Amino acid sequence: MTILEVQNIRKKFGEKTVHDGLNLSVQQGEILSLFGGSGTGKSVFLRSLIGLERVDSGSILYRGKQIQNLTETELFEIRKNIAYVFQNGALFDSMTVAENLAYPLIEHTNLSDNEMREKIDSMLSLIGLEGSQTLLPASLSGGMQKRVGLARSIILEPELILYDEPTAGLDPQNTKNLLEIMAKLRKMGKTGIFVTHDIPAALEVSDRIAILNNRRIHIVESVENIKKSTDPVVKAFIEGSVG
Ligand SMILES: Nc1ncnc2c1ncn2[C@@H]1O[C@H](COP(=O)(O)OP(=O)(O)O)[C@@H](O)[C@H]1O
Numbered sequence: 701m702t703i704l705e706v707q708n709i710r711k712k713f714g715e716k717t718v719h720d721g722l723n724l725s726v727q728q729g730e731i732l733s734l735f736g737g738s739g740t741g742k743s744v745f746l747r748s749l750i751g752l753e754r755v756d757s758g759s760i761l762y763r764g765k766q767i768q769n770l771t772e773t774e775l776f777e778i779r780k781n782i783a784y785v786f787q788n789g790a791l792f793d794s795m796t797v798a799e800n801l802a803y804p805l806i807e808h809t810n811l812s813d814n815e816m817r818e819k820i821d822s823m824l825s826l827i828g829l830e831g832s833q834t835l836l837p838a839s840l841s842g843g844m845q846k847r848v849g850l851a852r853s854i855i856l857e858p859e860l861i862l863y864d865e866p867t868a869g870l871d872p873q874n875t876k877n878l879l880e881i882m883a884k885l886r887k888m889g890k891t892g893i894f895v896t897h898d899i900p901a902a903l904e905v906s907d908r909i910a911i912l913n914n915r916r917i918h919i920v921e922s923v924e925n926i927k928k929s930t931d932p933v934v935k936a937f938i939e940g941s942v943g
């Protein structure tokens with residue numbers, strides 16, 4: 701089932717066209733990785749999906765519902781279902797881990813303190829940071845902070861998760877931890893769009909790969925087909941000469 705359908709979108713900043721005739725559909729439950737050189741519009745694309753950027757033309761359908769013309773109030777609802785895991789998902793320094801995680805719950809839900817506590821505990825267990833409720837972010841390693849940032853982004857239990865270079869700057873062990881969490885979330889039925897320069901990681905966790913090139917999706921194929929593709933753009937990515 702298609703959860704997200706992007707049709708022929710066009711996006712300009714001033715004279716600069718970032719997307720032109722970009723099409724992509726995402727199936728429920730899959731992880732689709734998105735490759736593209738720096739500055740090709742991957743983050744702008746993800747931001748467009750939750751209305752943080754307005755496209756100039758074309759349409760974005762989330763579960764069949766047009767999102768590009770929604771009001772802020774309507775987008776607020778959509779953003780409970782679509783999480784954006786930021787490149788630098790900064791935590792609030794003066795708040796504990798639990799307070800950081802409680803923040804979206806307080807903003808968006810009417811859960812009781814007990815229900816919030818339970819949800820926070822289960823998120824911490826998902827990210828392998830049980831017992832860190834009362835710690836301040838400064839006392840966590842960078843990799844742990846990233847995981848808490850991810851937990852905060854998904855604590856409202858979205859069904860679609862937009863990962864914007866979540867492993868950038870992480871060492872191999874922390875990258876592995878994060879990829880394992882992504883795989884767990886996929887098992888739980890969450891759909892993911894994974895923007896990354898880490899091609900081997902993407903090939904490992906994804907169902908399909910899309911490549912953004914020349915302002916549109918150049919190709920979208922299964923991991924298997926991408927690996928054996930003879931397309932020069934694909935080969936450049938897979939062989940690591942671009943990205
Ligand atoms: N708010 C903005 N105003 C003007 N230009 C922008 C804005 N946001 C992004 N851009 C430009 O759009 C292009 C794509 O940016 P981005 O999506 O961040 O690239 P990346 O693929 O590296 O994530 C870049 O050239 C960037 O400078």
Ligand SMILES: [Mg+2]
Nearest residue numbers: 742743744864
């Ligand atoms: Mg980016």
